[in-house]
Amino acid sequence: MTTDPRPIPIRIANQRAYIWDVDDIAVLRSQHRLCGILAGTLPHLSQQNVFLGVPLLLMPEEVVLLVEKKFAVLVDDPKAHQAPTAPQLQKWEEEREEFAKRHIVVNDTKINQNAATRSISEDAMRKRKERMERKAARSQQPAPVDMIPEESPAERAEATPAPDSRPSTPSSNANTVAYPVIIESASSTLEWYDTSATTYDAIEAAQAAGIWSYPSNLSERARCGVFRGLWEQGYFLGGGIKFGGDYLVYPGDPLRFHSHFVATVIESPVATLRPMEIVAHGRLGTATKKSHLLCGWNDEKKDVSYLSIEWAGFG
């Protein structure tokens, strides 16, 4: 993979940071040593949570690091969706109809072929063909511009001449032919999706715009500082909940390596530390072949100091 100077768009919605492009996810992992967590489930298997896909949910510390290093920009995703103009909407609707028509034709051809092999009567074949032609003729009528595109083309064509004031339900009509509706995971192909006014290349700017708040206090600054400090030494970092810490520290990609350290963030050099914490962290780490890292953040000097804890092996 070649180095891409284009900053990766991180899409922010409700103070959470998502990556929607798999190529961006690959760049993050292979070039920037950041993994995030895949959070999207599969449309057909929405109940399972083992094999997850896009979007990638980033830790706030990862977001701050990426923006500070100029590897990424923050995009206010909800605001980037502007109201489409009438021509834009019409074009989108036409493309959608074109897609649907293509699929209906393909489907019908398949059905015809199947029918031929099953030797359905000539009569049925003729009727089907007539139906197809009627449908094609209807679809070519231009769509009204102000119409909200919620119905399928077939539905709409039927709804217009219906004498009944109630809208017809698709299932009640034998003429309706199913076609797939594809919902894109990314909005970037939509003409009215414009990120130019809603992109921020600095954390402060995003904070001022009210879309992002991290880091807003000492505890969050400490976490960002420690995350950055460990990352700059070449480590991969993951969430530390499984081992009772803040981060797990990996010497390489977590898919290839076990973590060597469990790290906890300590907000200041004078923050209270209880000997019981040293015992608990130290013993768990030793039992799992990891050292425990106490990562002390100094908010005045903006630096991190590290202490490693292990059971002594005697006493």
Place this chain on the structure above:
Amino acid sequence: MEAHPSYHLISPFSTKYPRAAGSLFLAYNDIVYSQQWTDVEVLDLEPCSRAAIRGRRPNAESTMNVVPCTLSELISLEWLENAFVSLDNPPEVFLAITSEDSSIVYYKISRGIVKPPL
């Protein structure tokens, strides 16, 4: 109390740092009589308001430093850093944590990011 063989070594520090006297006495006796360290000396560790213990484990070349503390004390990273500095910056310091029932546990605290042993 005065009859205990360790008493005379410890007494100057137990008068100077009475709050740390208990854990020092416990750690010193454990190191000398239970762990059987040799060349054991007691050092003043002024910034931590206590004394530290330095000695050599059986069959070991280098000396090691032990800082006693009780389980109920509150310490900090700065406190640990001060201990390192006062002990002439050894790569590691052993924290001897004592509890009221006189049990004791030692933890190795190393400066920097030190990989776990294989």
